Structures are given as structure tokens and as C-alpha cells.
Amino acid sequence: MRLGKLFFGAAFFGVISLCAQNKQLLYDFYEIPQSLMINPGVKTLEKWHTGIPVISGLSFQAATSGVTVHDLFADDGIDFTTKVRERVLDAMSRKDDFSTTSQIEGFNVGFRGKNRPDDYYSFGMYGETDIIVYWPRDLAILAFEGNGGANIGRSFDLGDLSLRGEMVNVFHFGINRKLSNTLTVGARAKLYSSIFQFQSTGNSGSFITTQGQNNIYTSRIEANMRLRTAGADEIIDILEEDTSTTQKDLTSLFTKRVLLGGNLGVGFDAGFSYNLNPQTTITASVLDVGFIYHSKDVRNFTLKGSAITEGITVFLPEDINDVDNDLWQELVDDIEASLPYEENDNGYISLRPIKAYGSIRYDFGQAEDRIENCGCGINVKEASNPDLYRNSVGGQLFLQYRPRGIQPALTAFYQKRLGRAFSFKTTYTVDKYSLSNVGLGLNFQAGPVNFYVMGDNLLGYQNIADSHYASLQFGFNIISWNDN
Amino acid sequence: MKGIFFRPFFFLLVPLIFLSCTEELDFDQFDDLSVTPTLASGLFYLESTEEFINTVNVSGVFYEQTFNFDPFNEQFVAERLLEGTLSYEIENTTSKRITLFIEFLDEADTVLDTESFTVDPAPSGTLTREVAYGPAGRNIDILTTTSSLRVTGGNLSDTTSTSSESEPKIILRSAAEFLFRLK
Numbered sequence: 001m002r003l004g005k006l007f008f009g010a011a012f013f014g015v016i017s018l019c020a021q022n023k024q025l026l027y028d029f030y031e032i033p034q035s036l037m038i039n040p041g042v043k044t045l046e047k048w049h050t051g052i053p054v055i056s057g058l059s060f061q062a063a064t065s066g067v068t069v070h071d072l073f074a075d076d077g078i079d080f081t082t083k084v085r086e087r088v089l090d091a092m093s094r095k096d097d098f099s100t101t102s103q104i105e106g107f108n109v110g111f112r113g114k115n116r117p118d119d120y121y122s123f124g125m126y127g128e129t130d131i132i133v134y135w136p137r138d139l140a141i142l143a144f145e146g147n148g149g150a151n152i153g154r155s156f157d158l159g160d161l162s163l164r165g166e167m168v169n170v171f172h173f174g175i176n177r178k179l180s181n182t183l184t185v186g187a188r189a190k191l192y193s194s195i196f197q198f199q200s201t202g203n204s205g206s207f208i209t210t211q212g213q214n215n216i217y218t219s220r221i222e223a224n225m226r227l228r229t230a231g232a233d234e235i236i237d238i239l240e241e242d243t244s245t246t247q248k249d250l251t252s253l254f255t256k257r258v259l260l261g262g263n264l265g266v267g268f269d270a271g272f273s274y275n276l277n278p279q280t281t282i283t284a285s286v287l288d289v290g291f292i293y294h295s296k297d298v299r300n301f302t303l304k305g306s307a308i309t310e311g312i313t314v315f316l317p318e319d320i321n322d323v324d325n326d327l328w329q330e331l332v333d334d335i336e337a338s339l340p341y342e343e344n345d346n347g348y349i350s351l352r353p354i355k356a357y358g359s360i361r362y363d364f365g366q367a368e369d370r371i372e373n374c375g376c377g378i379n380v381k382e383a384s385n386p387d388l389y390r391n392s393v394g395g396q397l398f399l400q401y402r403p404r405g406i407q408p409a410l411t412a413f414y415q416k417r418l419g420r421a422f423s424f425k426t427t428y429t430v431d432k433y434s435l436s437n438v439g440l441g442l443n444f445q446a447g448p449v450n451f452y453v454m455g456d457n458l459l460g461y462q463n464i465a466d467s468h469y470a471s472l473q474f475g476f477n478i479i480s481w482n483d484n
Numbered sequence: 485m486k487g488i489f490f491r492p493f494f495f496l497l498v499p500l501i502f503l504s505c506t507e508e509l510d511f512d513q514f515d516d517l518s519v520t521p522t523l524a525s526g527l528f529y530l531e532s533t534e535e536f537i538n539t540v541n542v543s544g545v546f547y548e549q550t551f552n553f554d555p556f557n558e559q560f561v562a563e564r565l566l567e568g569t570l571s572y573e574i575e576n577t578t579s580k581r582i583t584l585f586i587e588f589l590d591e592a593d594t595v596l597d598t599e600s601f602t603v604d605p606a607p608s609g610t611l612t613r614e615v616a617y618g619p620a621g622r623n624i625d626i627l628t629t630t631s632s633l634r635v636t637g638g639n640l641s642d643t644t645s646t647s648s649e650s651e652p653k654i655i656l657r658s659a660a661e662f663l664f665r666l667k
Binding site: 069070072073074075079080081084142143144145146147148149151152209212214215216217218219309310311312313314315316317320324325326327328329463465466 | 507508509510511513514516517518519521522523524525526527528529530531532533535536539546547549550551552553554555571573632635655657658659661662664666
């Protein structure tokens with residue numbers, strides 16, 4: 001029963017959230033301090049910065065590579081069951097997914113080293129939710145059509161079940177160092193405090209019903225399936241208590257886990273920016289190379305083994321003395337013994353979803369005046385500051401490790417700077433979710449106050465319910481560009 | 485200062501809000517979703533050699549057993565069972581005229597339904613029968629209240645004759661194919 005609830009919960013979160021996590025608009029947008037979070041080796045121009053707590057960086061992203069809300073729920077007069085059959089069961093493959101990532105920064109602070117102006121230090125805390133649910137195609141068809149009728153002889157792949165999700169709070173500290181006029185590198189250490197985590201990946205097995213060797217039908221199942229959860233049980237228990245203290249108990253539990261009271265892990269980010277020439281820059285970063293060890297509030301479910309049945313079988317004379325009247329129950333018991341469903345609380349390690357970015361940028365157009373006393377270390381020695389070209393074009397590559405392999409996205413971008421006060425970046429991205437993803441990011445700087453807002457897949461807003469991808473990021477920062 | 489906050493919304497968010505739209509959606513359609521899988525499974529298989537039949541002289545009954553059989557009266561199944569078919573195949577390669585009875589019993593051992601077969605000696609081919617339950621057949625409640633089956637095999641011939649077939653046997657095969665409403 002609880003397993004069912006967990007599956008339902010996982011599917012529910014995944015389906016309603018529908019997200020992915022490429023931040024192509026923010027990447028290498030170095031006027032925005034949060035760009036340090038996706039490339040610790042990005043060029044930094046600030047003397048110091050501080051995000052306005054809780055609203056310094058919020059990002060919500062959504063994507064579905066398969067069916068959209070509009071596909072199913074448009075008021076088009078088509079029978080809903082027919083739509084599910086034609087647009088989901090017949091159209092979606094096991095590679096399609098629903099996924100979600102959202103991040104909320106608690107705080108984010110950065111400052112340049114007083115004695116080492118080439119170094120820019122940053123630290124902070126953010127919460128992240130990341131869930132992906134692959135479409136369990138064969139399991140869905142089995143539930144919708146069954147194993148009978150035209151499906152006699154069809155093998156259902158139990159490995160189609162693949163999902164993963166977690167909510168984690170991250171404490172981080174990063175160092176960004178300009179090693180030379182052409183090279184900036186950076187790294188960020190992370191301490192993960194898990195709030196909950198679940199994963200059911202690497203499943204295998206099949207279920208098939210065929211003409212029997214003896215009886216009319218034989219059914220065979222082979223399964224090696226596993227669902228691991230950590231942190232979910234206590235949350236479910238609180239929700240099931242249904243008392244007046246539910247909200248208080250949940251808040252208390254979340255607070256404890258946010259502040260390192262849950263399962264812990266470590267990881268790091270790393271990145272660099274390198275000027276091939278004064279106007280051409282390449283960058284790369286790798287994020288969330290880390291793991292969390294789950295030992296508290298762990299509950300795992302396994303289904304492993306194989307069973308074959310043709311129903312109750314009686315062979316005479318061999319079975320004449322078997323006068324037991326529990327033949328059916330014995331059959332059920334035999335199947336359960338051959339294919340045991342078990343629970344355990346063994347600790348496990350979950351890897352963070354590793355992400356990698358790479359880019360090449362060409363700057364052109366009339367250069368802006370250099371920033372006086374920007375405190376940028378080596379930058380201030382430059383006769384002209386290549387960071388201040390008015391225009392940039394380039395391409396970016398995003399790779400993300402997912403349960404079914406690496407998921408890439410390719411982006412072309414154009415960036416325009418209208419003085420220090422305003423800059424924008426527009427992107428065109430191709431990935432598994434969309435071939436028409438045009439995004440726009442705006443950055444405003446008024447005195448020390450910085451505000452940025454970014455929206456993705458703008459064409460999808462014509463009918464948001466029919467969009468395969470949507471994302472929004474925004475945040476407020478206070479930035480000091482000057483010594484004083 | 486207000487401009488700092490206003491401009492971004494003006495340039496991006498406000499246009500998005502005005503430009504974004506969605507065709508009319510009706511989430512109540514989910515209530516109309518019909519999920520009715522057809523499930524198939526082998527049920528009962530009985531095989532007896534002619535040699536064994538010849539060893540049983542008592543009232544011609546060579547096999548009789550009552551055993552629990554409640555896959556259909558589990559609450560989850562019983563509430564969702566719509567209709568279906570029980571299929572039987574009987575193959576007789578013995579020299580006997582054989583009769584087989586399958587009785588459906590409830591928890592009080594009351595006979596709810598009986599399926600009987602009589603097959604001639606070989607060569608008699610394969611007897612097949614499909615019995616429908618539900619709106620177009622017998623009452624589905626027969627299955628949902630069945631708690632056990634009584635299977636009886638009887639020999640209507642002598643106990644001395646032997647078939648010329650190799651490995652003469654009487655075989656009863658059965659399977660179920662049923663429509664369930666999951667949603």
C-alpha cells in the first residue's frame with residue numbers, strides 16, 4: 001500500500017511539475033552574480049555582491065517531451081479515453097519524460113579578497129527539487145489493455161519503470177580566481193542536506209503471457225526491480241496522522257533536515273573561462289559532482305525473482321495423494337516465494353544529477369568604457385576591458401546525466417549590453433523537449449541594485465498549456481562595482 | 485528606484501502575461517477516463533493417464549477434489565469484474581468415455597454453477613467450450629462469489645480396455661479472460 005502511495009507521489013510530483021534544468025540564459029551572463037552558480041570559473045567583475053535573501057535567485061523550469069496538458073485537457077469534444085490512447089499510449093515512448101527542477105536561494109554572498117584581489121569568494125545556501133519520471137510505457141499499456149486479447153504473446157518490459165527525485169538543501173562555498181589575463185578558474189564545494197530522496201532506476205524484467213505448454217495459457221514474469229526512498233516515510237507518517245499539528249510537524253521536520261539534520265552528502269562544481277583572443281572566449285563547467293549517503297529514514301522495496309504459472313496443475317497418478325484443498329493458495333504462495341516482494345532499511349548512496357556546460361563566445365562592437373576601480377584584480381590592469389564589448393554571439397552545450405543516459409541541449413545566443421545599466425541575452429535552444437525554444441533574459445542595474453529576469457520558450461506562451469517547455473528565473477542582488 | 489523593479493516586468497513579464505494564453509481546458513474530462521484491461525490466465529489443468537483410470541474401480545470416479553479458488557471473489561477483483569470468458573479444452577486419447585464436472589461452490593459449499601463435459605473415446609478430437617459471464621452470458625456473481633471448485637472425473641466405460649494411441653490420456657485445460665474496470 002505504501003509502495004503504491006510512493007509511486008503515486010512520485011508520478012504526481014513529476015507529472016504536475018513537468019520540468020528540466022538547463023539554465024542556458026544565465027550561463028556566462030557574468031553581469032549577474034548567480035552565473036557563478038553554474039560556472040564557478042566565470043569572469044567576475046564585482047567587488048562584492050549579496051543576494052536579497054530568499055529572492056536573490058528563483059528558478060522554475062518545466063518540460064515534457066511527450067504529451068502536453070493541452071493535448072489531453074483541451075475542450076475539443078474528443079472522448080478523453082480516446083485521447084489518452086492516441087496521444088499517450090500510442091505516441092509516447094519509454095524515452096519520453098516528465099521532469100522538474102526548481103531552485104530557491106536562501107542567501108548568496110560574494111566578495112573579492114582584500115589581500116588577493118584576483119580571488120572572488122562566494123558562499124550561500126539554496127534549496128533544490130529535482131524530479132524526473134520516464135514514461136513507463138509498457139506498464140501503462142499493461143494497465144490500460146491488460147495481458148489478454150491481442151496482447152497474448154506480447155512481452156511487457158518492466159524496465160520501463162524509471163524515476164528519480166529529491167529535495168535537497170545545499171550549502172556552498174566557492175573560489176573564483178583569475179590566474180592570468182586570459183584564464184579564470186573556479187571551484188565550489190558543496191554540502192548537501194537531503195530532505196527526501198527516491199529513486200527506482202536500473203530496473204529490468206518482463207511479463208509475458210503465451211500459449212501454454214500444458215494449459216491454454218502460461219504466464220511468465222522475471223523481475224529485478226527496486227525502489228529506494230529516504231526521508232519519505234516520516235513525511236508520509238505526518239501527513240497520515242491528520243492532526244492539528246500536521247503543518248507544525250512538517251515545518252519542524254523540514255527545518256531540521258534543511259539545517260543538516262537529515263542525510264548528508266558532499267560534492268563540488270568546477271569551471272573555467274579562457275580567452276582564445278581578446279574577443280573570443282571559451283568556457284566550461286561541471287556541476288554537482290557529488291553524492292549523498294542515505295542512512296536515516298530509509299525504506300527500500302524490492303521485487304526480484306522469476307515465476308512461471310499455467311494455473312493449478314494436477315497430474316495423475318503423481319498427484320493423487322495430494323488431497324490438499326489449498327491448491328490455489330499454494331499456487332499464489334509459490335509465485336510469491338519465487339518472486340519475493342521485500343522491504344529493507346539498508347542505507348544507500350545517491351549520486352547527484354551531474355550537469356556540464358560548455359560555450360564559445362565572440363565579443364564584438366564598440367567597447368564600453370572600462371570600469372574604474374572595479375576591484376577586478378588583473379582586469380584593472382587591462383588597457384581595454386574585453387568584458388565590456390557591446391555584443392556577444394556564441395554557442396553553448398549543456399549535458400546532463402539522467403537515469404537513461406546523457407541528455408544534451410544545444411544553444412545559440414546573442415547578448416547585447418546597453419551600458420552598465422541594461423543588458424539582455426536571447427537564446428535559441430534545441431533539446432529533446434523543443435526545437436523552437438527561444439528565450440530572453442534581461443539584466444538591470446540601477447546603482448547597486450541588480451535585477452534579472454529570464455523566460456524560456458517564449459513562443460510556447462501563445463498557448464502555455466500546449467508548451468513542451470517553460471521556465472522562469474529571476475532574482476535581486478545588491479552589487480558593488482567600486483572600491484567604496 | 486521604482487523603475488528598477490518596474491522595467492523588467494514591463495519588458496518581459498507583462499508582455500508574457502498578455503501574450504500568453506491558453507485554449508479552454510476542461511480537467512473534469514479525467515472523470516471520463518475508462519481503463520478496462522483484459523486479463524488472461526491459465527486456471528486449471530488436469531491430466532490423467534488411461535493406466536491410472538483403469539486402476540480405479542470405485543463407482544467409476546477416478547478423480548474428485550475440492551480446492552479453494554477465490555481469485556474472483558477478492559474484494560478488489562470482485563468490485564471491478566465486468567465480463568469475461570472461461571475457456572475449456574478437453575482432449576481424450578483414451579479408450580474410455582469420460583465425464584468431467586466442474587462445480588463452482590460458495591463459502592457454504594453451495595453449488596453455484598456446474599460445467600459438465602462428456603467426451604467419447606479416441607479418436608474424438610478436442611472438445612472446446614467457451615462460457616461467457618457478464619451481460620451477455622451467465623451471471624457474473626457466480627464467479628465473484630465462488631470460493632472453491634470441485635472437479636470430478638468419471639469413467640463411463642470399462643477398466644480393462646486400452647487405447648492404441650501412444651501415452652493415452654484425458655486432459656482438461658482451462659483459462660480465463662476477463663475485462664476489469666480499473667478506472
